[in-house]
Amino acid sequence: MRSTTRPGVRRWLTAAALAAATVLTVTSCGSPDGGKDDQARELLPPSAVDTSDGLRIDGELVADKQLYDAAKNDTVILYSGTGKEAEDLTAARFMQETGIKIELTRLPTNKLAERALSEHGAGQLPAEIIRITDPRVAREFEKQNVFVPYQTPFHDLLVQQNTGVRDTFVNCYYxxxxxxxxxxxxxxxxxxxxxxxxxxxxxxxxxxxxxxxxxxxxxxxxxxxxxxxxxxxxxxxxxxxxxxxxxxxxxxxxxxxxxxxxxxxxxxxxxxxxxxxxxxxxxxxxxxxxSENLMGMTAKGVQSPAAKVFMNWTMSKSGQSFAAAQGFVPARTDIGPVKAGEYxxxxxxxxxxxxxxxxxxxxxxxxxxxxxxxxxxxxx
The missing domain is CATH 3.40.190.10 (Periplasmic binding protein-like II)
Known part of the structure; x- marks a missing residue:
């Protein structure tokens, strides 16, 4: 029987079937697979990186020499309620520009909150940075000391731009x-x-x-x-x-x-x-x-050089521009328009x-x- 499915839909179904045949996990370590490195480059070319004295990306100092040297052999442990596709692309771009690895655990915000609070209560929370989509959860994390204070090098700029900076967490993009x-x-x-x-x-x-x-x-x-x-x-x-x-x-x-x-x-x-x-x-x-995507540092994260670099990079021009290229609205308003494909x-x-x-x-x-x-x- 001849198929009546339109060509565009048929191509998507084929891609979806291939994706479904892949065993999916919520944790990925190192460079994301599935061509994410190439996809990240296609979305937006990597920024200019200068490591002669620390880590400077697109002209902004993301990490001084001491922090960057310590972070090179460290790994970011990230819990996120943001979509896995977006976080895999973000991990790919972060590694392209910093050389630092990320271990990602991705769950819906409500389930992520339950897990993080349970692990924190037992003194076994491995996450160094957590990203969530609900301000009520962020406030609960703050109340329970899951989130602890941390300021990126761009803190004063973010405050001036009124981009959702709180005492223990920050809006990283919309x-x-x-x-x-x-x-x-x-x-x-x-x-x-x-x-x-x-x-x-x-x-x-x-x-x-x-x-x-x-x-x-x-x-x-x-x-x-x-x-x-x-x-x-x-x-x-x-x-x-x-x-x-x-x-x-x-x-x-x-x-x-x-x-x-x-x-x-x-x-x-x-x-x-x-x-x-x-x-x-x-x-x-x-x-x-x-609506806000809220990001905070845990007590373990404050001890992690890699987590500090990731937090700093996320709020840098480069990190914000890459978020825009994925179809988010940057928290920073000083980077200028960045297209997401044709949009x-x-x-x-x-x-x-x-x-x-x-x-x-x-x-x-x-x-x-x-x-x-x-x-x-x-x-x-």
Whole structure:
């Protein structure tokens, strides 16, 4: 029987099948496999590195000679709630520019929090740096002394730019939720604005991720309510949408053509597009929602030269630029626009960037969640 699957979808299914056949682990040590080194170079060429007296990257001193010499034979132990694809690429770029290895453990933020708090309570926490997506978890880590104070060489600059610096953790970059569609399914009259999600032609073909999934979806719900109105949520709910419990499963469904359009995690969808999925992203005129990726140092990390270099590098021009190339919005606003492939996301100080702050999270998250559930008739 002749296949009726469109070529773009067929290529993605082949790539997905190959990926599924690979045994996945949550820990990777040394240089990430799967061509991540080459992918990192394709996303953004490495910055100029000067090691004549310490570690200077793109003109910024990331580590003095004493710290860098000590870090060369050390390994960063990173726990992260950020997507594995993004962290593998970040590890590849970090190694390209510093020569320092990373050991990564990747879990969703809620499970990562349980593990880290349990290990910390038993005095057995191996992580030196932890990245999470929920400010409530970050505050709990601070309260339980999982996070301890550490200042990068760029601390004063970050404070001046109001980029989410707290006493024991820092926003390292912003997650973005925007729109995307399957380009093999929608070839004409492509969507360009948020209101297109409510177009009747997408009835039964719309995908959304449940607001209960985490902080990035709280940010999206708040943005849509405040910018487009509660009726916009109700109009989406009337589209008989498919509701997902994670951003990765939604992106996979979009790539396979199970849905045609959706609001989605920009970085996840961009990574899928780079891997060959027939996905096109949309940055509407009314902007995108943003939420923080929070990073902190543990007591063990303060003793690790490699962890200090990683923390410093993440907030350097080079680390921030590479985050932008992956489809995140940099915390620093002084590095200038950096494209993620063909796309130009708004910078953090742009009117198009709608940040859901920690204060707004505390004030509106419960209200927004109830409004979202009502609009989508969602009981989860």
């Amino acid at each position: 997650f973005v939720n925007a729109m995307g569609y399957n380009s093999a399914m929608i070839e004409d009259d492509q969507p360009t604005k948020w209101e297109d999600l409510t177009d009747p032609r997408y009835s039964g073909k719309l995908g959304v991720v449940s607001v209960t999934t985490g902080g990035t979806l709280n940010a999206l719900a708040h943005f849509q309510i405040e910018t487009l109105g509660e009726d916009f949520l109700k109009a989406q709910g009337a589209q008989n949408p498919r509701i997902f419990d994670s951003t990765s499963t939604e992106v996979d469904a979009l790539a396979r053509g199970e849905i045609a359009i959706g609001s989605l995690s920009f970085n996840n969808a961009f990574a899928a597009q780079l891997a060959g999925a027939p996905i096109k992203l949309v940055i509407p005129d009314k902007g995108v929602s943003g 130009q996301l708004p910078q953090a100080n742009s009117p198009q960037f709608h940040l859901f702050t920690e204060e707004q999270f505390a004030q509106y998250a419960v209200r927004d969640e109830e409004m979202w559930k009502k609009a989508f008739n969602y009981m989860g």
